[in-house]
Amino acid sequence: MINRILHSTEGRLAAITLGVFVAMAILVPDRFLSPANLTSMAFQFPEFAILALAVSVAMLTGGIDLSVVGVANLSSVIAALFMSHFAGDGQGAGLLIAAALLSLSIGLTAGLFNGLLVAKFGLPPILATLGSGLVFAGLAIAMTGGSAVMGLPPAVAWVGNGTLLGIPVPLVILAILAAGVGWALKYTAFGQKTRMFGANPLAARYAAMGTERVLLKVYGLCGMLSAVAGLIVMSRANSAKADYGSSYVLLAVLIAVLGGVNPYGGYGRIIGVVLAVLSMQFLSSGLNLLQVTNFAREMIWGILLIAVMLINLVSFRSKP
Amino acid sequence: MPTDTQPAPLVTLEAVTKRYAAITALDNVDLTIRAGEAIGLAGENGSGKSTLIKVLVGVEHESGGRIMFDGEPQSRLTPTAATAAGVQVIFQDFSLFPNLTVAENITMTAERATGTVLVRNARARARATEVLNRVGVKLDLDARVERLPVAHKQLVAICRALAADARLIIMDEPTTALTEREVARLLDLIRTLKADGVAVLFVSHKLGEVLEVCETVVVLRNGAKVAEGPATDFDSASLTRAMTGRNVASEPPAPLDPTAPTLLKVEGLVRDGAFEDVSLSLRAGEVLGVAGILGSGRTALAKALFGLARPDRGRVSLDGQDIPLGDPIAAAAAGIGYVPEDRLTEGLFLEQSIAHNIAIGRFDAHAKNGVINLGNLWGEAADWLKRLSVKTPDATAAVRSLSGGNQQRVVLARWMARQPRVLILNGPTVGVDVGSKAEIHGIMADLAASGLGVIVISDDLPELLATCHSILVMKGGRITEVVPGGAGVTEADLSHKLAS
Numbered sequence: 136m137i138n139r140i141l142h143s144t145e146g147r148l149a150a151i152t153l154g155v156f157v158a159m160a161i162l163v164p165d166r167f168l169s170p171a172n173l174t175s176m177a178f179q180f181p182e183f184a185i186l187a188l189a190v191s192v193a194m195l196t197g198g199i200d201l202s203v204v205g206v207a208n209l210s211s212v213i214a215a216l217f218m219s220h221f222a223g224d225g226q227g228a229g230l231l232i233a234a235a236l237l238s239l240s241i242g243l244t245a246g247l248f249n250g251l252l253v254a255k256f257g258l259p260p261i262l263a264t265l266g267s268g269l270v271f272a273g274l275a276i277a278m279t280g281g282s283a284v285m286g287l288p289p290a291v292a293w294v295g296n297g298t299l300l301g302i303p304v305p306l307v308i309l310a311i312l313a314a315g316v317g318w319a320l321k322y323t324a325f326g327q328k329t330r331m332f333g334a335n336p337l338a339a340r341y342a343a344m345g346t347e348r349v350l351l352k353v354y355g356l357c358g359m360l361s362a363v364a365g366l367i368v369m370s371r372a373n374s375a376k377a378d379y380g381s382s383y384v385l386l387a388v389l390i391a392v393l394g395g396v397n398p399y400g401g402y403g404r405i406i407g408v409v410l411a412v413l414s415m416q417f418l419s420s421g422l423n424l425l426q427v428t429n430f431a432r433e434m435i436w437g438i439l440l441i442a443v444m445l446i447n448l449v450s451f452r453s454k455p
Numbered sequence: 456m457p458t459d460t461q462p463a464p465l466v467t468l469e470a471v472t473k474r475y476a477a478i479t480a481l482d483n484v485d486l487t488i489r490a491g492e493a494i495g496l497a498g499e500n501g502s503g504k505s506t507l508i509k510v511l512v513g514v515e516h517e518s519g520g521r522i523m524f525d526g527e528p529q530s531r532l533t534p535t536a537a538t539a540a541g542v543q544v545i546f547q548d549f550s551l552f553p554n555l556t557v558a559e560n561i562t563m564t565a566e567r568a569t570g571t572v573l574v575r576n577a578r579a580r581a582r583a584t585e586v587l588n589r590v591g592v593k594l595d596l597d598a599r600v601e602r603l604p605v606a607h608k609q610l611v612a613i614c615r616a617l618a619a620d621a622r623l624i625i626m627d628e629p630t631t632a633l634t635e636r637e638v639a640r641l642l643d644l645i646r647t648l649k650a651d652g653v654a655v656l657f658v659s660h661k662l663g664e665v666l667e668v669c670e671t672v673v674v675l676r677n678g679a680k681v682a683e684g685p686a687t688d689f690d691s692a693s694l695t696r697a698m699t700g701r702n703v704a705s706e707p708p709a710p711l712d713p714t715a716p717t718l719l720k721v722e723g724l725v726r727d728g729a730f731e732d733v734s735l736s737l738r739a740g741e742v743l744g745v746a747g748i749l750g751s752g753r754t755a756l757a758k759a760l761f762g763l764a765r766p767d768r769g770r771v772s773l774d775g776q777d778i779p780l781g782d783p784i785a786a787a788a789a790g791i792g793y794v795p796e797d798r799l800t801e802g803l804f805l806e807q808s809i810a811h812n813i814a815i816g817r818f819d820a821h822a823k824n825g826v827i828n829l830g831n832l833w834g835e836a837a838d839w840l841k842r843l844s845v846k847t848p849d850a851t852a853a854v855r856s857l858s859g860g861n862q863q864r865v866v867l868a869r870w871m872a873r874q875p876r877v878l879i880l881n882g883p884t885v886g887v888d889v890g891s892k893a894e895i896h897g898i899m900a901d902l903a904a905s906g907l908g909v910i911v912i913s914d915d916l917p918e919l920l921a922t923c924h925s926i927l928v929m930k931g932g933r934i935t936e937v938v939p940g941g942a943g944v945t946e947a948d949l950s951h952k953l954a955s
Contacts (some may be wrong), residue, residue: 323825324818331815334804341763341801342815342869343787401806 144395144447145407151443152414159421166424174303176416178296181305182367183383184412187390188316189360191408192353194391195320196333197400198253198260200357202268204384206245207365208377209271210238214366215284215375218291227288238362245271246358247351254350268384275377283374295370305367312360317405329353333400389440390415395447415439463526464489465623465654466511466542471520473506473678478858480506482679483520488623493645493655495665495686498675499698501859501886504658507675508625512544513537538564541622547631549612553601557594558583560611564619586614589651590644605750606637613644617653624648625656630664631914632749635954642668662691663947674698695917707941708742708900711924715739718908719791719877721760724769729755730932733769737877737908742899744919744940745912747929748953753912754796756929757881760910761793762786773876787816792870794863796881796912802866803854810836810850813868839868843898860891867898877908884918896922916946928952 159167166172186203193200214234221230245267252263297304320326328349332339339346369375394411396403415436422432466488473481481503488494498504509515510522513532522529524540551560562579583596592610594603600611609629616624630638645655645668659665665672666686674682674697682689682697689697719737724730730752737743747753758764760771765781772778779785783793795801804812813836814821821832836850843864847857854865863883870878883899884892899922903909913919919926923940926949936952938944 322827322829324822324827325825327811327814327818327827331804331807331811334807335800337801338804339815340783341793341795343761343783344815344818345784401804 145404145410147446148393148395148407148410148414148443152410152417155414155417155421159417159424163421163424167421172420172424176420177303177306178371179420180412180416181303181309182295182364182371182380183386183390184309184409185312185360185364185367186383186387187394187408187412188313188405189357189364190387191391191394191396191403191405192316192320192329192360193260193264193357194333194396194398195329195400195403196260196350196353197336197398198350198353199388199398200249200264200354200361201261201384201388202245202249202264202271203357203361203364203387204380205268205271205275206242206358206361207368207383208375208379209245209275209365210241210362211365211369211375211379212275212279212284212377213241214238215287215369216278218288219284219286222286222288225288226290228290230288231290231294235366238366239359242358242360242362242365243355244358246355246361249358250351250354253354254347272377279375279377281377283372283376285374287369287373291370292373293370295367295372305371308363308367312363313405313409316356316360320405325349325352330401333397333402335401386415386436389436393440393443462490463523465525467521467523467526468507468511469521469523471507471510471517471522473503473510473515474518480678481510481517482677484675484678484680486673486680488654488656490622490654491649491652492671493649493657493669495669495672496656496658496675497662497665497672497694497698502675502698503678504675505627506678508544508627508656508658511537511625512542538619541620542625543616543619543621543623544625544627545609545612545616545629547628549608551600551608551611551615554599556597556599557603557611558596560600561586561614561618564615582618583614586618589617590614590647592644605632606634606640609633609641610644613648617648621653623654623656625658627658629657630659630661633954634748635951638664638954661950662689662694663950665694666690676700708922708924709904711738711741715741718773719760719910720770720772720775722770722772724756724759724766724771726755726759726764726766728932729764730759730929733934735927735934737910739906739908740903741925742903742909742911742923742940744923744926745910745929746916746919746926746949746953751929751953752932753929754881755932757793757879757910757912760786761791761879763793787873787875790874790876792873792875792878794866794870794878794880794883796885798859798862798866798886803862805855806853808851809840809845809847809854809857809865812854812865813839813850813872815869816873835872836868839872843868843871844894858891859886860895863887863891863895864898867895871902875907877910878902879910879912881912882914883911884913884915892918916949920944920946920949 189203190200214237217237218227218230218234249264249267252258252267253260293304295305299307320329328344331344332346332349336346368379372379390411391408392398394408396408418435419432422435464487468484468486470483470485471481472483484507496504506515510517513534513536516531522532529536558580561583565582566579580596587594594607594610600608613624629641633641642664648655657665657669666689669686672684672686672689673680676698715738717736718739721733721735724733733756745753755764759766762781762783762785770777771780773789778789799805810833814832818827821827833850840847840850845861845864847861854862857865884895887895899909911919911923920940926938926940927934928936928938938949
C-alpha cells in the first residue's frame with residue numbers, strides 16, 4: 136500500500152509535504168504551529184498558487200506561460216485605475232465587481248493574444264510568452280509611469296484580507312479555481328483535448344482534433360487565472376503596480392514541475408500542484424522562522440526542484 | 456579462434472537475442488559474415504531487421520548471446536568500437552550533412568576518428584579522391600550534397616563508409632528511392648566492393664535485387680531466423696513463403712459495382728515541388744491504390760487530400776461538394792479520414808489510454824455543453840475493440856502496450872467511429888505481423904463493401920495488388936498510369952512501372 140502511494144508522483148509529493156510540515160513543526164514547534172503563522176500562510180500562498188495553476192495548464196499542452204505575472208499586473212493596474220477614477224465615498228462593492236470583470240476580460244484578451252502567437256503563428260510558447268510578458272509589463276508601466284496606483288475603495292481589501300466563514304478569502308478563491316480547473320481537465324471535451332494535444336501535438340493534428348482552438352482556449356484560461364491572481368495581489372497590497380511579484384514567474388514554473396506536471400506535456404494533476412504549493416509554503420515559512428536568509432531559501436527551492444525531478448525521472452525509468 | 460587455413464569471420468553473431476520489455480525483437484539469431492561476401496537480409500517490416508542492425512553497430516545492446524568481430528567477443532559493444540572494427544551502416548536517409556560538400560561528407564567520419572582537431576582541407580580532398588577512384592565513380596568534390604540527386608547522395612554515403620575503412624557495409628533498404636538504372640549501377644558497385652574484400656549486408660525486401668547480388672540469403676520472421684541458404688536455392692515464391700510464413704494467395708477484391716456513385720473527385724490538384732496535375736475519382740465501395748517510389752509525391756498527395764498540406768491549385772470534392780483545401784478539420788468534417796504513415800509519431804498518443812486514442816475525434820460528440828459523458832466514451836471504445844478484435848485486457852492500458860497490428864486497429868477504430876465516407880490509408884500494414892496484416896486487409900475490404908471509398912498508399916506491391924480495384928502509378932509527382940489490381944498485373948510488372 137505504502138509502496139503504491141510512493142510510486143505515484145502525487146503520492147510522493149504528499150509524503151514530502153507532510154514531511155516538511157512535520158519537520159518544521161518539530162524544529163520550531165511554538166511558532167510554526169501558532170494560529171498566527173498558519174493564518175498568515177493561508178493568506179500568502181493562494182496568489183502564486185493561482186499563477187502556478189495557470190502555468191500548469193499551459194505546461195499540460197507541452198507549452199508554458201511566462202507572461203502570467205505581466206498579465207496579472209497589467210489587468211490589476213487597469214482595474215485599479217478604473218476604480219480610483221470612479222471611487223466615491225461608499226464601500227465601492229459594485230465598483231469592485233465591475234473592476235473584477237474588467238480585469239478578467241483584460242486577462243482573457245492578453246491570454247488570447249498569447250494563444251494566437253502560439254497556435255496561429257507557431258511561435259515556441261516559451262519565447263512567445265516571454266516577449267508578450269515584457270509587452271504587458273511595458274503597457275502597465277506606460278499607464279502608471281511605474282508608480283503604484285492607489286486610492287482604491289475599501290471593499291477591495293476584502294478580496295485579499297477578508298475571511299468567509301473563518302476561511303481566508305484568497306484560499307476560498309484558490310480552492311474554487313483549483314477544483315474547477317481540475318474538474319474541467321478531467322470531465323470536459325476541452326480538458327481531454329488539452330491533455331491529448333500535450334501528449335502528441337502531431338498526432339492531434341493528424342486526428343483533426345482542432346488544435347488551434349484548444350491552444351487559444353488554454354492560453355485564454357491562463358490569462359484569466361493570472362488576472363484573478365492579480366486582483367488578490369492588488370487587494371493585499373492595497374495598490375497595483377507594474378512590477379509586483381516579479382519573482383513569481385519562476386516560482387510558478389517551479390511549483391508546476393514540482394507538482395508532477397510533465398514539462399513535455401500530456402501529464403499533470405491539479406492535486407499535485409496544490410500539494411507542491413503547500414510544501415513550498417511550509418518550507419519557506421519554516422525557513423523564515425528559522426531565520427534562514429532569503430538567498431539560502433531560493434537555493435533550497437532549487438535543490439528541491441532538481442531533486443524531485445530526478446526522483447520522478449528515476450521512477451519513470453524503472454517502470455516495467 | 457582463427458585457424459591457420461581460414462581467418463575468423465568478420466562478424467559472427469551467436470544466439471543473439473534482444474528483448475524490449477515484453478516484445479522479443481530478436482530471438483536466438485546466428486549470423487556469420489565473411490570478408491568479400493554479400494549477404495541478403497530479408498524479412499517483412501517488424502521482422503527484426505532494424506534491431507539486428509542496431510545491435511551490430513552498438514546502438515542497442517543484446518539481451519543475450521554473443522557478438523564477435525574477427526573472432527573477438529565484444530562485450531557491451533559501443534558505436535565507437537563498431538566503427539573501429541570497420542562496421543558501417545548506410546541508413547535509408549543516408550545521414551549526410553546537406554550543407555557540406557561531397558569531399559567534406561566523405562571524409563568527415565574518418566577525419567574525426569583520427570582524433571585530429573583541425574580540419575585539413577587538402578588532405579580531405581586527397582582522401583576523397585582516392586576513395587572515389589577506388590569505386591570508379593566521378594563526383595564533383597565541391598558540390599554541396601543537398602544539390603545532388605538521391606543516387607549520388609547514396610554514393611557519397613558509401614564513399615564515406617569506405618573512407619572510414621569500412622570492412623562491412625550494411626545497406627538498409629538501399630534501393631527504395633532509386634530508379635531501375637540507378638539500382639543496376641548500385642548492384643555493380645556492390646560487386647566491385649566485394650572484389651575489394653569488403654563485405655555487404657544488403658537489407659531489402661525486393662527479391663530480385665537480393666537474389667542478384669548476394670551469395671547467401673538470411674530470412675528473419677518475428678525476430679527469429681527462419682531460413683538461410685545460398686541465394687540460388689531461393690526463388691521469389693520460396694522467399695515470400697519464408698518471409699510471411701505462408702503462401703500468400705492473393706484473393707482479388709470483390710468486383711466493383713459499375714453503378715456505384717462517385718464519392719471523391721480530385722481535379723487538377725497541384726502542389727508545387729511535390730505533385731503536378733493530379734486528377735482522380737473514387738467511387739463508393741472502391742479501393743484505389745497509389746504506388747510510387749520514395750519521393751514520387753504519393754505521401755504529399757495523401758496529405759494534401761486530407762488538408763495537412765495546402766495544394767497550390769486544383770479542386771477536391773466529396774459528393775459534389777467542394778472541400779476547403781489545406782484544412783484537416785474541414786476534411787474530417789466532410790468525411791475524409793487519414794491513417795498516417797508513421798503510426799508511432801503521427802498516429803498514436805503512446806502514453807495515453809487505448810480508449811482515449813480511439814475517442815480522440817469524438818470528444819465533442821460525447822459531450823453535452825462541453826461536459827463529456829465518460830461512460831459513453833469508454834463504452835464506445837470497448838465496443839470498437841471488440842468489433843476489430845483487438846486483443847487487450849482493458850481499454851485503460853496505454854496504447855504503447857499493444858502490438859503493431861493492434862495499434863493499427865486502434866487508429867482504424869478512431870476513424871471508423873467517426874463514420875467517414877472516404878478513408879485514406881498510408882502504409883496500412885507497416886510494422887504489422889503477418890496474421891494482423893490479413894485481418895487489416897479484411898477490415899479494408901469490409902469498409903469498402905459497406906460503401907466507403909478507400910485509398911491505399913503502400914510500398915508493399917503485393918498488398919496493393921491484392922486489395923485494390925485499380926492502382927495509380929506515381930512518378931516524379933505525376934500519375935503516369937492506372938493499372939488494374941487483382942490478378943491483372945504481376946508484382947514484377949508493377950515494380951518495373953514504378954522505377955523505370
